[in-house]
Amino acid sequence: MPKHKYIGVIGAGECDPELGMLAEAVGRGIAEAGAILVCGGMGGVMEAACRGAKVAGGTTIGILPGQDRSRANECVDFAIATGINEARNLAIIRTADSLVAVGGSYGTLSEIGFALKAGKKVVGLRTWDIKGIVPARTAEEAVRLAAE
Amino acid sequence: MPKHKYIGVIGAGECDPELGMLAEAVGRGIAEAGAILVCGGMGGVMEAACRGAKVAGGTTIGILPGQDRSRANECVDFAIATGINEARNLAIIRTADSLVAVGGSYGTLSEIGFALKAGKKVVGLRTWDIKGIVPARTAEEAVRLAAE
Amino acid sequence: MPKHKYIGVIGAGECDPELGMLAEAVGRGIAEAGAILVCGGMGGVMEAACRGAKVAGGTTIGILPGQDRSRANECVDFAIATGINEARNLAIIRTADSLVAVGGSYGTLSEIGFALKAGKKVVGLRTWDIKGIVPARTAEEAVRLAAE
Amino acid sequence: MPKHKYIGVIGAGECDPELGMLAEAVGRGIAEAGAILVCGGMGGVMEAACRGAKVAGGTTIGILPGQDRSRANECVDFAIATGINEARNLAIIRTADSLVAVGGSYGTLSEIGFALKAGKKVVGLRTWDIKGIVPARTAEEAVRLAAE
Numbered sequence: 073m074p075k076h077k078y079i080g081v082i083g084a085g086e087c088d089p090e091l092g093m094l095a096e097a098v099g100r101g102i103a104e105a106g107a108i109l110v111c112g113g114m115g116g117v118m119e120a121a122c123r124g125a126k127v128a129g130g131t132t133i134g135i136l137p138g139q140d141r142s143r144a145n146e147c148v149d150f151a152i153a154t155g156i157n158e159a160r161n162l163a164i165i166r167t168a169d170s171l172v173a174v175g176g177s178y179g180t181l182s183e184i185g186f187a188l189k190a191g192k193k194v195v196g197l198r199t200w201d202i203k204g205i206v207p208a209r210t211a212e213e214a215v216r217l218a219a220e
Numbered sequence: 221m222p223k224h225k226y227i228g229v230i231g232a233g234e235c236d237p238e239l240g241m242l243a244e245a246v247g248r249g250i251a252e253a254g255a256i257l258v259c260g261g262m263g264g265v266m267e268a269a270c271r272g273a274k275v276a277g278g279t280t281i282g283i284l285p286g287q288d289r290s291r292a293n294e295c296v297d298f299a300i301a302t303g304i305n306e307a308r309n310l311a312i313i314r315t316a317d318s319l320v321a322v323g324g325s326y327g328t329l330s331e332i333g334f335a336l337k338a339g340k341k342v343v344g345l346r347t348w349d350i351k352g353i354v355p356a357r358t359a360e361e362a363v364r365l366a367a368e
Numbered sequence: 369m370p371k372h373k374y375i376g377v378i379g380a381g382e383c384d385p386e387l388g389m390l391a392e393a394v395g396r397g398i399a400e401a402g403a404i405l406v407c408g409g410m411g412g413v414m415e416a417a418c419r420g421a422k423v424a425g426g427t428t429i430g431i432l433p434g435q436d437r438s439r440a441n442e443c444v445d446f447a448i449a450t451g452i453n454e455a456r457n458l459a460i461i462r463t464a465d466s467l468v469a470v471g472g473s474y475g476t477l478s479e480i481g482f483a484l485k486a487g488k489k490v491v492g493l494r495t496w497d498i499k500g501i502v503p504a505r506t507a508e509e510a511v512r513l514a515a516e
Numbered sequence: 517m518p519k520h521k522y523i524g525v526i527g528a529g530e531c532d533p534e535l536g537m538l539a540e541a542v543g544r545g546i547a548e549a550g551a552i553l554v555c556g557g558m559g560g561v562m563e564a565a566c567r568g569a570k571v572a573g574g575t576t577i578g579i580l581p582g583q584d585r586s587r588a589n590e591c592v593d594f595a596i597a598t599g600i601n602e603a604r605n606l607a608i609i610r611t612a613d614s615l616v617a618v619g620g621s622y623g624t625l626s627e628i629g630f631a632l633k634a635g636k637k638v639v640g641l642r643t644w645d646i647k648g649i650v651p652a653r654t655a656e657e658a659v660r661l662a663a664e
Contacts, residue, residue, distance in 0.1 A: 078585070108594070133594060139453070139610050139634075141522065150552070150577060150594055153610040156452040156603070157435070158334065159307040166583050166597040181350070182333030186306065189326035190583075202329070226437065256446070281446060287462050287486075287601070289374070298404070298429060298446055301462040304600040305583070307452070314435050314449040338435075454630065455603040474633035477646070481626030482602065498625070 077107040078133075079218050080168030082161075082183045083117025083176045083199075091117065091175045094197060094211055096124035098172050101215030103130020110135065110168045112160065113144040113151055117174045122147035135164050158182075165190055170218040172208075173199040193218065225255040226281075227366050228316030228340075230309075230331045231265025231324045231347075239265065239323045242345060242359055244272035246320050249363030251278020258283065258316045260308065261292040261299055265322045270295035283312050306330075313338055318366040320356075321347040341366065373403040374429075375514050376464030376488075378457075378479045379413025379472045379495075387413065387471045390493060390507055392420035394468050397511030399426020406431065406464045408456065409440040409447055413470045418443035431460050454478075461486055466514040468504075469495040489514065521551040522577075523662050524612030526605075526627045527561025527620045527643075535561065535619045538641060538655055540568035542616050545659030547574020554579065554612045556604065557588040557595055561618045566591035579608050602626075609634055614662040616652075617643040637662065 079102045083095060099121035102109045109125045111118040113134020122132045126147045134148035137157045144151035154160040161183050165171065170193040173184055180199060187194045188204045195217045196205040208214035227250045231243060247269035250257045257273045259266040261282020270280045274295045282296035285305045292299035302308040309331050313319065318341040321332055328347060335342045336352045343365045344353040356362035375398045379391060395417035398405045405421040407414040409430020418428045422443045430444035433453045440447035450456040457479050461467065466489040469480055476495060483490045484500045491513045492501040504510035523546045527539060543565035546553045553569045555562040557578020566576040570591045578592035581601045588595035598604040605627050609615065614637040617628055624643060631638045632648045639661045640649040652658035 133596070135596060141611055151611070152577070152579060152596055152607060154598075154607045155610045156307070156455050156600070156607070157310075158337075159304070159310050159452050159600070162305075162307050163596060163598040163600070166599045167585055167595070178333045178337035178352070180333075182330045182337060185326045185328075185330030185333055189306075189330060204326070281448070283448060289463055299463070300429070300431060300448055300459060302450075302459045303462045304452070304455070304459070304603050307600050311448060311450040311452070314451045315437055315447070452603070453606075454633075455600070455606050458601075458603050474629045474648070476629075478626045478629030478633060481622045481624070481629055485602075485622035485626060500622070 077219060078110050078168050079107045079215070080110045080164050080171040081117065081121040081174060082111070082164065082171055082180050083174040084180060085114045085116040085118065087116040087120065087175060091198065092120040095120035095174045097211030098174060098197070098214055099124025099130070100128040101211055103128035105215055105219045107219055108133060110164055112136070112164055113148045115145060117176070119145040119147060121174070135160050135167065162186055165192060168192065171195070172197060172214045172218050173205070175199055225367060226258050226316050227255045227363070228258045228312050228319040229265065229269040229322060230259070230312065230319055230328050231322040232328060233260075233262045233264040233266065235264040235268065235323060239346065240268040243268035243322045245359030246322060246345070246362055247272025247278070248276045249359055251276035253363055253367040255367055256281060258312055260284070260312055261296045263293060265324070267293040267295060269322070283308050283315065310334055313340060316340065319343070320345060320362045320366050321353070323347055373515060374406050374464050375403045375511070376406045376460050376467040377413065377417040377470060378407070378460065378467055378476050379470040380476060381408070381410045381412040381414065383412040383416065383471060387494065388416040391416035391470045393507030394470060394493070394510055395420025395426070396424040397507055399424035401511055401515045403515055404429060406460055408432070408460055409444045411441060413472070415441040415443060417470070431456050431463065458482055461488060464488065467491070468493060468510045468514050469501070471495055521663060522554050522612050523551045523659070524554045524608050524615040525561065525565040525618060526555070526608065526615055526624050527618040528624060529558045529560040529562065531560040531564065531619060535642065536564040539564035539618045541655030542618060542641070542658055543568025543574070544572040545655055547572035549659055549663045551663055552577060554608055556580070556608055557592045559589060561620070563589040563591060565618070579604050579611065606630055609636060612636065615639070616641060616658045616662050617649070619643055
């Protein structure tokens with residue numbers, strides 16, 4: 073198995089343009105760092121991050137909630153259809169070596185909690201202020217911290 | 221199907237005696253309110269809450285992470301062996317009508333996030349300070365708020 | 369935790385009246401044997417078995433595919449909303465000490481395979497002819513074999 | 517998202533050399549057909565199939581039962597750590613467009629049942645004789661039928 077690092081991106085399935093640009097820059101940075109991007113494969117932050125990774129020639133994996141692989145966003149290279157709904161969030165956390173949380177509401181909070189419990193590094197960009205998150209100010213800094 | 225209310229209790233699998241007494245009082249209150257207690261069925265806060273419910277003549281359901289029903293704590297009346305590890309936390313949230321979070325670390329934070337995302341009322345006792353949690357000062361108040 | 373035996377009933381979510389009567393007799397037998405009935409909590413064979421158990425004063429647990437506890441059939445005493453769709457079938461198998469398969473198509477075949485893999489006894493009534501299933505001719509015989 | 521076909525390979529985690537050679541030929545055929553191989557990512561039939569796909573320059577995805585991505589066999593390109601144990605079998609079925617069952621015992625039977633329930637084509641090589649499986653005599657024939 074190739075020894076790539078897997079970096080997860082977590083965030084809401086809908087987002088405003090500003091957060092989308094941030095997520096896209098995170099995705100681009102992950103690809104430029106030679107890591108594989110893992111996410112939930114749907115819209116919003118997930119789609120923007122995947123787009124950034126693809127623009128930079130990277131590889132993206134989407135772990136979907138539903139039963140239909142074709143529901144992945146257009147920038148997912150490899151889609152997994154789990155059919156277990158939000159329980160797939162835990163598979164994203166377990167698959168990633170480290171994570172970047174971009175914005176996000178309660179779903180992202182849930183993922184952050186689970187990631188910190190699992191001992192994964194979580195870098196935060198405009199997200200919850202939770203003890204244990206490594207804060208970053210820019211997408212570049214977030215990726216650098218996550219890729220360390 | 222009987223129309224009982226299901227109140228979930230979430231919290232760590234290990235806890236100090238003080239938090240254990242608080243959890244036990246919550247369990248007792250849930251039983252006295254005529255509700256069914258739902259939890260993860262393991263030790264710590266979960267076991268203390270179940271003990272309180274049984275002392276007061278209540279009914280307890282434990283949704284276990286592992287594959288073996290016999291691993292439930294002694295005060296679980298009905299145990300479900302899911303075999304899906306922490307993903308079972310989501311089944312606890314979905315099954316409960318409302319929840320009381322007692323103390324807790326990152327695992328509980330993850331459950332709180334998921335519960336708030338699912339639109340369930342979460343009452344907090346010495347737990348995370350997250351917008352959306354309804355804070356309570358005593359076990360009695362917590363149960364009253366959760367049972368409303 | 370009370371030391372009841374848990375007997376699972378697996379079968380399709382829709383069934384003809386004849387198979388329904390057979391499932392109802394199985395449920396009645398499980399209750400009369402003092403065991404708890406575990407099933408998927410939906411319609412067809414599951415509902416008929418639960419009805420039989422309730423008529424005989426037994427206790428029924430329904431482990432549901434969806435996110436909403438209220439979707440359980442009327443004869444489920446305790447409903448678990450897993451939200452993981454068919455993956456909940458595995459929780460039924462793991463929770464039961466032994467199982468009775470009543471009729472059934474591919475979904476039931478999948479459960480039979482998983483139960484036999486998990487080393488659980490599976491008693492079959494008008495179901496798949498798979499090596500490892502203990503065949504029974506009547507509901508009474510099926511319950512007797514499952515309760516042994 | 518690239519429009520590759522995903523072909524799943526299901527079979528036991530341990531296998532004799534003869535079945536291993538058959539699985540390897542299936543994997544090779546999947547790669548030569550330009551499809552992506554999806555499997556459980558562990559040993560036995562899964563490992564042999566992945567090896568065959570890699571020899572032929574193909575791409576392999578392993579959807580693992582455990583929490584640790586590094587437990588995938590050496591020939592998995594992209595590994596998903598689900599942490600939901602055998603419930604991950606359902607994600608393999610849902611992700612694949614069609615499947616080849618190679619040998620196999622009860623675990624494979626369970627996957628076959630679920631795949632047929634989900635309406636996926638299942639091609640069988642020395643596996644269970646279940647109505648609905650499309651039988652094949654050689655690895656080449658199996659892949660041809662699965663790729664149609």
